Amino acid sequence: MTTSTSDPRDEIRRRAAGLGFEVCRFTGLDAPWPATARLQAFLEAGRQGDMDWMAATADRRAHPRSLWPDARSAVVLGLNYGPEADPLEGLALRDRGLISVYARGEDYHDVIKGRLKQLGGWLASRTGAGLKVFVDTAPLMEKPLAHQAGLGWQGKHTNLVSRDFGSWLFLGVILTEAVLTPDAPETDHCGQCRACLDACPTAAFPAPYQLDARRCVSYLTIEHKGPVDPELRPGLGNRIYGCDDCLAVCPWNKFAQAGREQRLAARDDLAAPPLAELAALDDAAFRARFARSPVKRTGRDRFLRNVLYAIGNSRDPDLVPAARARLEDASPLVRGAAVWALGRLLPLPETLELARSHADAETDPTVLAEWAAVQST
Structure with a gap:
């Protein structure tokens, strides 16, 4: 990027921090990609439910280079959205609706994409390399990339878990033609814990590290288009948009207080309307x-x-x-x-x-x- 002998990633990280990202790490795209087999098994079992787009884009979703063959590196960024209080306390407010923590503020897609574009514009000007930015609306599997880059690991609830921020990280990705030195991947630290599996109100985990979206409260309240199976309705409780149960019980959340000043602001009127x-x-x-x-x-x-x-x-x-x-x-x-x-x-x-x-x-x-x-x- 420059004639300096310093690590160019240091400046990228500084720029990312200035935009509010708590973590910024890097991975190449040549390592084995076991996420492809997991995705195929998920689709073959029909666990995507109404999300037909997952099967329709499976070929492009299989690997980052299937989406963009010229990509050589990924810059993976995390933004802490840890809540101020235990979101599960709202389950006791039976005359009020519970909205998932991530949806209580401004749409994170818009917020993060704007910041990624700023960082990407600067990075492109420094490297001269092409790049693309992603915030989970394109067929790119961000969580496996985050694992490869060392932000965390995919826990038994299939969400990313960070040793620094628990289960509360928004992810953004920049794919670039530039070759950047990769960081070491993270290892799994779930151990024998199964708190997230036991917390699910609709038994959506057929096994650790497996999710059946057709039973997931987040899927049922957000993606599912028709009436919910009567058998599953009692398990929804007062959750009217998404579900935080498996995230909120993760023991690693005790570290999510770090960087709290950077988190996205929540709207008071969306906490328990x-x-x-x-x-x-x-x-x-x-x-x-x-x-x-x-x-x-x-x-x-x-x-x-x-x-x-x-x-x-x-x-x-x-x-x-x-x-x-x-x-x-x-x-x-x-x-x-x-x-x-x-x-x-x-x-x-x-x-x-x-x-x-x-x-x-x-x-x-x-x-x-x-x-x-x-x-x-």
Whole structure:
């Protein structure tokens, strides 16, 4: 990069730190890539659920050079988003919804990509080499790259674990044509611990280091498009967007306090918003409330589905009016979730009375199935 004999990575790290990244490490792209076999096994088992894009992009996702053949090195960066308090405390607030820690502030995709572009622009000007930046929206497996670069290891919950920041790191990657000296990869430090596996409310880990997304609360509340399997709905609790359970119980989180001044700011109104208030959102109000938040990407109907499942799980009769109001919603997904919620909140005679007054006018088969289910209980 220069005629100096100093390690050019030192200046890259300084620049990265100035942009708010707590960790910046490097890896080449010639090492064995076992992540390819793990991805193939995941897809062959159908564990991606509705995420058809994972299978459609499997060839490009198989290796960083499959995505960009000219890449020679990766700069892998981490940004700490460790919460101020234990996010699992919110599970006890049954009349409120719990939003995953990562989604309580500005959309991290936008924040990190902007910083990566600044760093990448400087790096390209110094090296003259082409580069591309990534923040988990492209078919690039960042977690294996982070392991190779030494940021951490993929724990038994399949997320990255860092000895310095626990399970709370956002990742960003710069692939470059430049050849940079790689850092040593990290080793696995999970040992005999299985806290993350035992914490999962829907038993989404068929084995350590394996995830079945079809049972994962994050997948079900964010990616899954239709009604959630009734068997899994109670496990959602009051989690209305994502899930922090397997991350929050990781013992390595005790080190995540370091660098706290760099973490992304959370919005107070997204920590544990009232379920009744959220259930009343129309599309315009939803978009306004979650502007610049990752939550907006689910869309209003899918989000209200989650809110209504949380209302049903609350067992709080004071939330009956909020659920009843959604029986007339334009979205069948929302109406069906309202039916399920009321079936959990109301005595059977009242539920049957509602069925008599609403089911006859219903035409959507998924909502009719919900009415049939509550009448058969």
